[in-house]
Amino acid sequence: xxxxxxxxxxxxxxxxxxxxxxxxxxxxxxxxxxxxxxxxxxxxxxxxxxxxxxxxxxxxxxxxxxxxxxxxxxxxxxxxxxxxxxxxxxxxxxxxxxxxxxxxxxx
Amino acid sequence: xxxxxxxxxxxxxxxxxxxxxxxxxxxxxxxxxxxxxxxxxxxxxxxxxxxxxxxxxxxxxxxxxxxxxxxxxxxxxxxxxxxxxxxxxxxxxxxxxxxxxxxxxxxxxxxxx
Numbered sequence: 547x548x549x550x551x552x553x554x555x556x557x558x559x560x561x562x563x564x565x566x567x568x569x570x571x572x573x574x575x576x577x578x579x580x581x582x583x584x585x586x587x588x589x590x591x592x593x594x595x596x597x598x599x600x601x602x603x604x605x606x607x608x609x610x611x612x613x614x615x616x617x618x619x620x621x622x623x624x625x626x627x628x629x630x631x632x633x634x635x636x637x638x639x640x641x642x643x644x645x646x647x648x649x650x651x652x653x
Numbered sequence: 654x655x656x657x658x659x660x661x662x663x664x665x666x667x668x669x670x671x672x673x674x675x676x677x678x679x680x681x682x683x684x685x686x687x688x689x690x691x692x693x694x695x696x697x698x699x700x701x702x703x704x705x706x707x708x709x710x711x712x713x714x715x716x717x718x719x720x721x722x723x724x725x726x727x728x729x730x731x732x733x734x735x736x737x738x739x740x741x742x743x744x745x746x747x748x749x750x751x752x753x754x755x756x757x758x759x760x761x762x763x764x765x766x
Contacts, residue, residue, distance in 0.1 A: 643695035
């Protein structure tokens with residue numbers, strides 16, 4: 547069946563280091579969304595990407611949508627402890643969330 | 654404005670029982686979706702409702718059912734509970750279905766003993 551895989555599954559970094567999570571779909575996507583879920587919390591919408599090759603930035607976060615619209619990435623520059631959480635991509639066509647990448651940041 | 658509200662926040666049931674979870678969407682939102690999230694995994698899509706009609710259904714058994722009311726609130730029912738139904742049940746609302754950003758409630762933590 548349809549899957550949305552994310553790598554890595556888990557990453558811990560030192561505060562100030564960069565972090566990247568990759569999202570790969572088995573099918574072409576109309577658009578893709580990214581959510582962040584803090585420990586013990588619920589998913590919170592970060593951004594939506596629609597166009598092939600699109601790049602969007604939110605402060606230290608950079609989101610990319612692949613040219614073939616089958617993959618996406620989220621890059622965080624100079625991580626902070628407030629970035630801790632699990633990051634999910636979301637296939638809005640099939641309402642499928644990715645497997646998630648759990649980020650731990652050590653001060 | 655209030656966000657998405659879910660009740661109850663926590664629930665403990667035993668195997669074979671039935672449970673009803675409730676969700677009130679953000680005012681003006683007409684679409685409600687339900688997700689099951691097992692610890693350490695991503696949310697799994699269960700149902701989507703829009704204007705009181707079911708718009709989508711995930712790969713869940715018939716023990717799971719839902720409905721949406723005229724005020725756009727929604728209920729998720731699970732019959733004949735199994736241990737494996739223990740999870741966080743999340744409700745999300747959006748203006749309309751299909752590519753709109755989702756606003757999630759804090760969820761109902763269901764434990765089946």
